[in-house]
Amino acid sequence: MLSKTATLALPAPPKATPAAEKAYRHVKQLVLTDELPGGTMVSEGDIAARLTMSRTPVREAFLRLETEGWLRLYPKRGALVVPVAAGEAQSVVDARLLLEVHAVEALRNRDERERLEARLRASIDQQRDALDRGDIDAYAEHDTEFHLTIVAGGGNPLLTSFYVTLRERQRRMVARSLWRDEGRARAFVDQHEHLAAAVGAGAVAEFRVALRRHLDHAHLPERAAEAGEAR
Structure with missing residues (x-):
């Protein structure tokens, strides 16, 4: 023993x-x-x-x-x-939504929210710079880092470690969903601006809705298109 x-x-x-x-x-x-x-x-x-x-x-x-x-x-x-499995995109979207919203909910005060917003806006600048240079691969990496920054901002290292295991699957799905479409990538960066502003304002409900829409547009474009037609 x-x-x-x-x-x-x-x-x-x-x-x-x-x-x-x-x-x-x-x-x-x-x-x-x-x-x-x-x-x-x-x-x-x-x-x-x-x-x-x-x-x-x-x-x-x-x-x-x-x-x-x-x-x-x-x-x-x-x-x-190995192709992306049926249902894998949905599973990743659901996991990301839970982790990122929880991280924003965990921010304890205005200073923490504003510090995280500043880091997110720095990432957004890097994303725009990559797109201006025509470097979609660099953009995809900065996109992944943007969302990881949100999770890390929640201050839970166990959840952050779990999120890291999703990063490569996320990166592959971002590459697949963009299909070298710079216009879609720039639309995603605009959505990042909205997310960063919601973080800074402590608007968790607004962040949740905006993040769900953002992830659906990135990884589940067919479902997002159907939702747009329904509206």
Whole structure:
């Protein structure tokens, strides 16, 4: 029986070689930015040639990506980029809504609200700058950081850690929903302005409604369009 002070020593995961790490980051970036859309087949040879390396580190990277759920490997055929599952967008939207609204509710006073609003407006400036430069990928990263800043502002590290696990799925969905449409991206930034103002004013109910609309437009465009027609 373990004593109260005893700890279980878990084996550390094997450290990837520099080449395998490079291949892993490269392929994951292609998946998250939708340059390798769901349903695409990709081979070790293609990636190895692109990165001018042998297939061995690429194979290691593919195995790691399969473990994380991004790829599905087929011997002698290559790897399939796993499509976004049916209902996954809705699940992510619901989780984000709960976490972000809770964070705003947790702000205790006007100073906290104003400090968070200032950080959000700095992020908005970065988003606009990225769009002015035509860098949609940088915009997507700043978009993710904007929402993470809201959750972190609630001061609950456990919820913030959970939110971080959603970041990559969010980033992939943002890339999919934008489809390189700069006009939609600029509309999202305008919605961020509304969210930041609601945070600063402590208008939680207004924030909740605006956030739901924003997330639906970003990740569930068909449902958002139906809602617009209904109005």
